[in-house]
Amino acid sequence: MCKLLTYQEKIVCKRRMRFPLTMYLIIFVSASVVFYQYHLSKAWMISHNNSQQFRDLGASSVEKGANYTYYASKNIRQAEPFSINNPHIPPLYIITPTYRRPEQLAELTRLAHTLMLTPNVHWLVIEDAQRKTDLVTDLLERTGLSYDHLLAPMPEIYKKKKKGPKPRGVSNRNKGLNWIRQNAKNGVLYFADDDNTYDLQLFKEIRYTKQVSMFPVGLITKLGISSPIVRNGKFDGFYDGWIAGRKFPVDMAGFAVSVKFLLDRPKAGMPFKPGFEEDGFLKSLEPLEPYELELLAENCTKIWVWHTQAKRNEPSQPLDFAKYNNTNLVVLKHILV
Ligand code: UDP
């Protein structure tokens, strides 16, 4: 383009050509810098807001008169707002019997934090007690979960029993079933004792139970497992260390029931019969035959729930209040059993 011009004209011409190129470069570089700075400031604003909320949560717990500060739950849930209450998946009603003992808060803390990672859950925490334990109420509040905190003390006749096993958690579970009858229309219910260990995959699968689903439970009896037997992809009996003439020799953690299926059976409930609670409840769901069960956990080849049992702890020894007056130990002692 500059070929036919004099030497000086050529220089001017070349400069003119170079000018827009340099301009483009400058514009590009400064735009990149502005863009980068904008993102940096946005990131700072997000983290600043989060830490502000973090502090607010801590402060509000102090204002409420709680004896300790906490931060975690609501922030964790804010990080994943779309996975929590998803109206496109059926609700899960988790019925958890619990009672006051040294391990109670530890067990409920573990289960709470599992459920916090599960969408569309309504947690029914039912205490075998005359009045609600404040520390349990506090824990439930902090989880940000949808929940009901109910009471269902074990009837005195069973509580007084000196010999033999007691029907543990039965009045609690029946209370949960009644709550579901009065409040739920669809979805799935599951009995989750406070001391078991649950894989999140379990909740993903049981949510789609049509009638009654079953799956293996690990760490049960000398066999190490309780599970439906699956042969050639079909139900072929039960593997359990204690059959005892039961039609459904399974563990409480080994099945889930559709809410509609329960609502169609107004008489269904759990008997106060130690060892036969699961069998009695499943039989009360009649008509229901074992071959109709929906087999989950990849045809019962996976273990998504474990029947863990915490070591029993003695109640904590008394605190010397004279010696430790005005220390944190006074506050901590009120948390302990
Ligand atoms: N449970 C209860 N009251 C009791 C004993 C137990 O509410 O007096 C609850 C307990 O918190 C658990 C369920 O009932 O969620 C089953 O009890 P446990 O784990 O002791 O029974 P196991 O698993 O040994 O059969």
Ligand code: MN
């Ligand atoms: Mn247990």
